[in-house]
Structure formats: structure tokens, C-alpha cells
Amino acid sequence: MKAQLKIFLAPVILLLFSIQSMAQMERERANVVEPVETFWTPTLISQATTEHLPAGNLNVTIMHNFGIATTNPIQNFFGLDNIQNVRLGLDFGLTNRWSAGIGRSSLFNVVDFRTKYALLRQNTDGSKPISISLKGDLGIVTQENRQPFKDDISTLTSAIISKKFNEQISFQLSPMYGYFTSVDTGDNNHLFSLGMGTQINLSERFGFIAEYYPIIGEKNLNTNNAFSLGLNIQTGGHVFQLFFTSTRWHLEQYVLAQNRELFWAGDFRFGFNVNRIFGL
Template sequence: MRTTKIILLYILFQLSTVGIVQAQMERQRAESNPTIDDAFWTPTLVTQATTEHLAARNLNVTIMHSFGIATENPIRNFFGFDLVQNVRLGLDFGLTDRWSAGIGRSSQLNVVDLRTKYALLQQNTSDSKPVSISLKGGVGVVTQENRRSFEDDLSTMVSAIISRKFSDAFSLQLSPMYGHFNRYEDIGSTDLFSVGVATSLHLSKRFALMAEYYPVLGDRPAGTKNAFSMGLNIETGGHVFQLFFTSTDWHLEQYVMADNTEQFWAGDFRFGFNVNRIFGL
């Protein structure tokens, strides 16, 4: 009887060991080819959306702020800080690990925007998926009183966001995008195309340089220039602070394409900052 008990205990031990080993092997197989999700630290760089996504049930609260041109009467206007140009307050929520939706309001023209982003493909460590690809769509509506119809105040944008993290330090992104205004100022219906370029250079675990560029292709409103921004990301745990210089006072892609009249390298730049605070719900 004692020998039988010993044999049974030995068999149970072996079975349990096999289960643990199999579970460990399954976990190792599952983790042997993880996705790369830190090419950029935030879902939005300066104004361009990135391939970074919120985890499911995470809420990202954003404050985007731009000031006046720093080189116009710099002493009187304190390098533009006395001129609050545009502020956007936004909320984005991770519906799944790949799909998010958000809402925001900009103080300029009182534009309310809705947006959504979905990850089609995520770069992995084995390079069997060498790039990350996300799709973004957004709609904006001017709520400032202007005696125009609701339809005339609508604008839309769609983009395909393609990024690759080339090393632990360097990431590059291209974003073909299309923006449409049912009525832009007195021009009427307006269509805009651009291939946004964005990059990030990680200096350490807490600091990263960033830059983005909007070369508009084809027709554009008179006086519109290609927008450029550059700045610094600061990671503090739950917050990511983004300090930057930019030529545009807008935080929505379609407006950046349509309404940027300054040239960064000619000295027409302004200071701005974004604050990202993520809450797990």
C-alpha cells in the first residue's frame, strides 16, 4: 500500500511538473516575438498621430497649447508667451489594445473634433512584421457663431500611419493624409493632401527629441506654408510632457495642412507644449 501511494505521488508530481513546464514553454513562445510599441511615447507627437496606441480601458487626458510668434515684438509679448494662440483639451480612450476613440475642443474657432485610430499591423522583434501601420479618421466642426450652416462648418481627415523603430534610439514615420473642408473660409470646398514625416530620437529613458513636417502636395489655400515642428519629450511615469517649437498654431491635421502661414526656418516659430496623462480605468 505504501509503495502504491509513493508511485501515485510520483506520477502526480511528474504530471504537475509537465504542466508547469508546458505553461512556461507556452509563455516563452508567446513572448518570444513581442510587438514593438514604444517607437513613440505618445499617441500624438506634436500634431501628427503616431502608431502608439492606448491599452484597453486606458484614458489619455491631453492639454495642447500654442503661443504667439516668438520673434514678433519679443520684449513686449515676452517671446509670444503673452499671446495664447490656441488650446486643445482632449480625451482618448482605449476601446481595445488596438482601437481607440477620442474627443477634443480647440479654443481657436471653437472647433470640436472626434477621432478614432486602429492598429492594422504592429512591428515585432523578429522583423516578420517590419513596420507598424495604423489608420486614423477624424471629423471637426466649427462651433463659433458665424452664421454658416452646420454642413459648411464640417471638416474631415483620414490618414495611414506607417512607422518603423530602426533601433532602440531612432524611429521614423510617414503618414499619407487627406483633409477635406466643406467650406474653407471664402474659398468653398477644399481638398488637401500631404505625406507627414515624423521622427523620434531617444536620448535616454526619460528624454527624446522629436520632429515632424507637413509637405502639402498639390493645391492649397493661398499663403499656406509647409508646417514644421521640433521639440523634446519628457517621460515622468504617468505623464509625458512635450515641449516644442512650431510654425503652426493648430493641433488638428487638416487645419495644419490648410492654415499655416508661417515659415519655421525664416524665424516664424512659436513655443508650445502638450501634456499627456494616462489613467487606467
């Protein structure tokens, strides 16, 4: 009788143990803490975001904008006949928190080297409610201009603070400092701004984006605070960004220094960015 009871109870005990183990595994999976995807791309329109490339991934970017859409719109086809600036760039994820990149802009033939590091990343359990990243950029004018090499250098340093409030809305603040070794008379070597940016997800594929560069302190002569708004379109490995902007620059220090147009006065231009991520 005892032997029969043992034979009967053995599979029952084994079944109960399996159920308990599976439930425990499900609880462990449910409690996995991961970084929050605050933005879809490492760059919003021209401002860097707190989004980082995974280690070993390469992001190829094409950034393109045109002439003022409202200047002789019929003759210039809303500015599309006037190519203003194109930047080709490569960024590589050295680690999950640290990336480095290089790019070249057609305007002044500026070559830029940049790096970004994540100090803090917002996570899914709420124990880290915000993300903080540091970014540095070095720009070098390579166009022949008969001036010493040291006068062709500019730099940008920024701290990017972002938060994803819910599944739809993300927002960031970016205190930034731009420096130019050589400037025209009346302009400033040192420029400060509190950049602002947002992404509002309309669906899994579409998202509204906007950014603003209010200058803190003295501005350069004949410059205005830059503003841009656009649309993210996600198609698997690509993210296309279509936007209207007041600036012809894709580098933040030049946006601070040389934005001549005023968006709300109708001085805006069309542009687009293409982001393609490769897992290497």
C-alpha cells in the same frame, strides 16, 4: 538492494525533470512576441502616431501653443503673452487596437471627434517589421459665424506607417487627406500631404521629436509647409512634450489649410502638450 536503488534514483529523476521543465518555461518566456513601442504617445506633436492606448485606458491631453516668439520678443515675452490655441482632449482605448476620442480647440471653438485603428503592429520577433494604422477626424466649428452648419465641417483621413529601427530611432510616414466643406475664395476644399515624423530617444526619460507636413499639389493662399521640433519628457504616468512649431493648430486638417508662418524664416512659436494616461 533494488528497493534502495529506487529510493535513491527517485529524487534524482524528479530533480532532472524539474530542471528540464524550468528550462522549457524559460525558453517559452524568451519567445513571447509582443508589439514594439514605436512612439511614447498617440500623438507626436500634432500628427497622430501608430502608438495605441491599451483597452480600457484613458489618455487626457492638454495641447497649448503661444504667439510667434520672434515678434516683439521683449514686449510679448517671446510670444508667451499671446495664447494662440488650447486643445483639451480625451481618448479611450476601446480595444488594444482601436481608440476613439473627443477634443475642443479654443481657436474657432472647433470640437473634433477622432478614431484610430491598428491594421498591423510591429513586433519583437521581426515577423511584422512595420506598423500601420488608419485615423479619421471630424471637426466642427462651434463659434457663431452666421453660416450653415454644413459649412462648419472638416474631415481628415490618414494612413500612418511607422517603423522602429533600433532602441533609439523611430520614423513614420502619414499620407493624409483633409477636406473642408466651405473655404474662402482661392482656397482648396481638398488638401493632400505626406506627413513625416520621427522620435530619437536620448535616454529612458528624454527623446527628441520632429514632424513635417509637405503639401502635395495646390496649397491654400499664403500658406507654408508646417514644421515642428521638440522634446519628450517621460515621468511615469505623464509624458510632457515641449516644442517649437510654425503652426498654431493641433488638428491635422487645419495644419494643412492654415499654416501661415515659415519655421526656417524665424516664424516659430513655443508650445507644450501634456499626456496623462489612466488605467480604468
